[in-house]
Amino acid sequence: MLTKRIIPCLDIKDGRTVKGINFENIKDAGDPVELAINYCQAGADELVFLDITATNDKRKTLTELVKKIALHINIPFTVGGGISSSEDVRALLNSGADKVSVNTAAYNNPTLITELAKQFGSQCIVLAIDTKKVDGNWYVYLNGGKVKTTTMALDWAIEGVQRGAGEILLTSMNNDGTKDGFAIEITGEISKAVNVPVIASGGAGITEHFKEVFELGCADAALAASVFHYGEIEIKALKKYLKKNNIHVRI
């Protein structure tokens, strides 16, 4: 049976891992390659690397890092952050990334998703959506959460999948960094509306939160950063807990 996936996320700046709390106040949590190897051994199902430097002159640093990661780890990984062209995607895939995630550039130019899916296949195109609930509506936010749009996250997810996105990475800005749990409601709504896997992100604090987002939020995968980086949740223990609660995981 297909399992639910546990995905640690590593935010990368200038080749180092960082984690923002509510997208600000960045702390240093170590060397990405070393962390990645540790996560593999701990039983992570997949890894996500988000480059928050994302300026053109840093691109080369990122592809070099991706090569190092690809050489050392034996599970799939996604790279995202500032990707805006098929050249960016080709460079990352050729360096050994399995998937890329697109966010702001895809929103500003939706045909990018169509082109990338056609060129590289839907299976490697992840649409990352940052969303925030304001007055009862979940809006799409851009530029790392700095720019609000008038588009609903659900509508954008549906359009993105129609255009060829093979997976949705949904981050709730209301929940991110709070450790109060994932955004169950919007995750469930989007997961039921699209026929591709949805990765829930933002808000993981305790193991029960993962159970909730799989059972109630219908998430196919759950992503977290700081709880894993700082050792507050141990992946092996988390998977044991989920298995005990009849959620299929790879152990």
Next chain:
Amino acid sequence: MKVAIIDYNAGNIKSVEFALNRIGIQPLLTNNSDELLSADKIIFPGVGEASTAMNFLKHLKLDEQIKELKQPVLGICLGMQLMCSYSEEGSTECLGIFPQKVKRFNSAEFKVPQIGWNQILNLNNPLFSGLTPESYVYYVHGFYAELGSSTIAETNYILNYSAALNKGNFYGVQFHPEKSGSIGEIILQNFIERI
């Protein structure tokens, strides 16, 4: 031991190369006829769309050559599907090494493509030596090969389908051994050492 990876614009070549590096093999990436013929083992990778990939093979005149290979050949994911007779993806006539047809997962209930870790069942080949039944491997695919006489492992998603195929010197796996953790490395090692 000379291991060649067929280089034809498939998406996962680098990952396969790195995975072989991890088990101590330095593979040669090539689409050169002589280099392929002189290799001891050949890996036929693949990520992408079937009809586009078949056109690449034809363009490089690899389609006829792959069928004629006498040494062990391991197709991975799309590589395996292209070794089947026909694929519903782009209505593509494939290489016809395995008799199976490749069909589209059809379900209102399950998500397509299948992305993630699933179990391999009914293992029946030295390719899987040393593995416990129901080991987890990593899949990313929207199309599957039917069960048939060449099936040497099965996986269940919506229905039971061929996780791996074997006919003569030709082997194929639908999952990605290069991304399947230590289980995948055992399978690659078995292909290199036991096949």
